[in-house]
Amino acid sequence: MSTTQNSHQDETLKRLGAPYTGYRLFLALGLLAILLVSLNDLLIGGRHPQAYLALSITYVLICAVNFLTFRYKPIHLQRQLFIYLIIDFIHLSCILYLSTGPNIAIVLLFMMLVLAAVMLLPANLAMIITLLSVIAVVYQQFFYSIFGPDNVAFIGTSSLITLVFIGTYGIARIGISRLNFAESVATTQRSAIFQLQQINQNIIEQLDTGFMVLDQQGIIISINLSAERLLQLSTEMLLRTKDLKHIDQELFDELRAQKSRAFKGSFTYKTENGELLNIHYRPIVTHQQTQQLTLFTIESMDKINQQVQRLKLASLGQLSASIAHEIRNPLSAISQANELLEEDLDEDLKSLTAMIDKQCKRINRTIEDTLNMSRQNQxxxxxxxxxxxxxxxxxxxxxxxxxxxxxxxxxxxxxxxxxxxxxxxxxxxxxxxxxxxxxxxxxxxxxxxxxxxxxxxxxxxxxxxxxxxxxxxxxxxxxxxxxxxxxxxxxxxxxxxxxxxxxxxxxxxxxxxxxxxxxxxxxxxx
CATH class of the missing domain: 3.30.565.10 (Histidine kinase-like ATPase, C-terminal domain)
Incomplete structure (x- = not known):
């Protein structure tokens, strides 16, 4: 069994075993109180009252020690619970022996013992407790039927008690199996959700963009490292309090003022060191909205400007290819035609061809500058x-x-x-x-x-x-x-x-x- 499964099993046993140890102590104190109140008319333990008194006091002490041990020394929980159930079986068996005759109250206590065994123990150990309980109760019926007038009814009563105990075990086992299956599914889903949250958190922490979620009172529900860095929030202060008003009053007032103007939008915020931030805010809508939350997305204006410049470089890079294809070819034809024309013109008209040549070179230089930019866009x-x-x-x-x-x-x-x-x-x-x-x-x-x-x-x-x-x-x-x-x-x-x-x-x-x-x-x- 893996460490995770062992841990989950221990948590389940601790969650279910704690109420049972409390029930045992309460039952022990209750039985002792009933004994002390009704010494002259005992419903159970009437054959040997003094022995029953000693048994009850001993059982109270044992249950108290078990209660404290289970609460403060939660080790080998399944073994502890099995020992407790064996102690309970011995206690109830002694009560049967000390009582004056068959008692439905004790039978009900045995049934509670069977139910507890099914809930707290594996199927094989729970079956052992069930069979021991059947033997103890049937033996009581057998013992008193020999000396009583109703010995003819022994077989029917014993069979009924056996069926009731086995039926209780079976129904409880089915119910516990379904509960265990539902709990297993819930645990798997909870683990998957937790893993997904961890993945999302790791992804968010890697982003340069800051994210912060606030509630209506300005309490920080979630914030990533980039938001802490951009907003210059103290990590030490965030560990002490999540109230943004106590961490940065100026930022809190600005965020509240912006939210009061519009349901969602964006604004520019200047930090103490002069850095400009673009902050976009919008409400978070969930299916089961218990409180109004607002998501703030924080980006550095320098980062935004750099992205804009990269887009400009990419756009001009594409433009340069178009310029090279659409302009350079006809420009070469114009330049060649101008050179041929210059050979046949008089000196007075060559100033015009010189002007054409100058402008062709200027256009070509523009193309070269743009192409240089395109080659260096990485x-x-x-x-x-x-x-x-x-x-x-x-x-x-x-x-x-x-x-x-x-x-x-x-x-x-x-x-x-x-x-x-x-x-x-x-x-x-x-x-x-x-x-x-x-x-x-x-x-x-x-x-x-x-x-x-x-x-x-x-x-x-x-x-x-x-x-x-x-x-x-x-x-x-x-x-x-x-x-x-x-x-x-x-x-x-x-x-x-x-x-x-x-x-x-x-x-x-x-x-x-x-x-x-x-x-x-x-x-x-x-």
Whole structure:
């Protein structure tokens, strides 16, 4: 038998045996009380009152000890119960011997003994108790029929008592079998439900989305680890109390205020450390609703924005394939036709073919930028040691403008970023800085600074140009928005998209002179 089955059997025996040990003690005290009250007119034990008194006192003491033992030393429960039933059988047999004649009350007590045996013991042990009870009662009938006037009725009475006891055993056994089957089914279902709850809880704990269930009073019914982390709820406090009002009064007031405005909906909540959360709430409807529960789904706005950016990358990736097919082929034909046309035109008209060639190259560059984005839409972040990486990057990709770059890097500055996407972002930002800076101050330097503050790593690209005015700032990172007549408007948009796909931020930082674009990324731990 498995450990689980043994444990379940012990629980059942403890649940059923406790009332029976209480019944035995109550019966023993009752019999003793009846004996003391009616010493002159004993219904049972009248042949030897003194012996019956001693038997009753002894039985009370034994039942009291058994009651305490079963309650406080619940080991080998089936063996204990079998011993108790044997003691009860001996006690009732002694009462039969000490009584003045056949007694229906004692027969009923034997029947209770049979019922208890069927409930508490296996079938073979219960049958032993039943047969012993039959023998004891039939022997009593046989003994008194020899010396009494009704000895002729002995056979009929004994047969009837035997049938009653065996019938009681059989009916009780059928009933107990059905109860055991029902309990087994209930236990199996309860175990399956518990297992399913554990599986669901494990799945929920693995999700980045936070889930929290509150009742009408603001008591936390259920909460997963992500919700604790996002809402910054103290685990120690949650162990002490489930009342959200005592854990975080401000959050409790905000949730209650939002629920009072609408039956269900969503809102933005700002935590103490400034993180924005999107919280969606809706009531939980069950078939047997005993109280109104509300489910809160909590997500980080940064996470949502990253998902949006990934969707944008995927959409633009599909768009790039369409652009390559639908635009590049006719564009090549236009470019070739323009080259052929240029050979037959006079010098005065070649400015028109030059204009066509310039615009074809601009369109082709837009296609290239979009295709580059499509090729890099799978983000694979790595730990990058910025000092050697940036120096190598500048030598390989920015050799033509290297003399205009000034690199300042703090020691042991690291970044967690996809190196290919970081390369594309920096190429775009640095070449933009060179172009705009040199337009304003020819041959001016571009400062590239890498440093860390707290748990964040920063890369600043600073030029000496005219900066970005307020009108341009609003749409600075929008796709196909460019401040240059030769720009495609995709560079800054793709750079910001790549940063957000790597859990980083690209921002414009106003300067007294020039422009500064800053990459901010969570710092890698050693």
């Amino acid at each position: 983000t694979v972040p790595e730990q990058i040691e910025l000092y050697p990486w940036l120096r190598s990057f500048i030598r390989e990709d920015l050799m033509d403008v290297q003399k205009h770059l000034r690199l300042t890097i703090e020691d042991k500055t690291q970044l967690h970023f996809d190196p290919h996407q970081l390369r594309l972002v920096l190429i775009n930002l640095i070449r933009n800085a060179v172009r705009h800076g040199h337009q304003h101050v020819p041959n001016s330097r571009i400062d590239i600074k890498a440093y860390h503050v707290g748990d964040a790593t920063f890369i600043d690209i600073i030029d000496q140009g005219a900066g970005v005015n307020n009108a341009q700032l609003q749409n600075l990172f929008e796709p196909f928005h460019s401040t240059s007549v030769n720009g495609t408007g995709l560079g800054l948009y793709l750079s910001k998209t790549f940063c957000e796909a790597n859990h980083a931020h690209l921002n414009y930082v106003p300067q007294t002179q020039g422009a500064c674009f800053r990459i901010e990324c969570a710092r890698m731990e050693d």
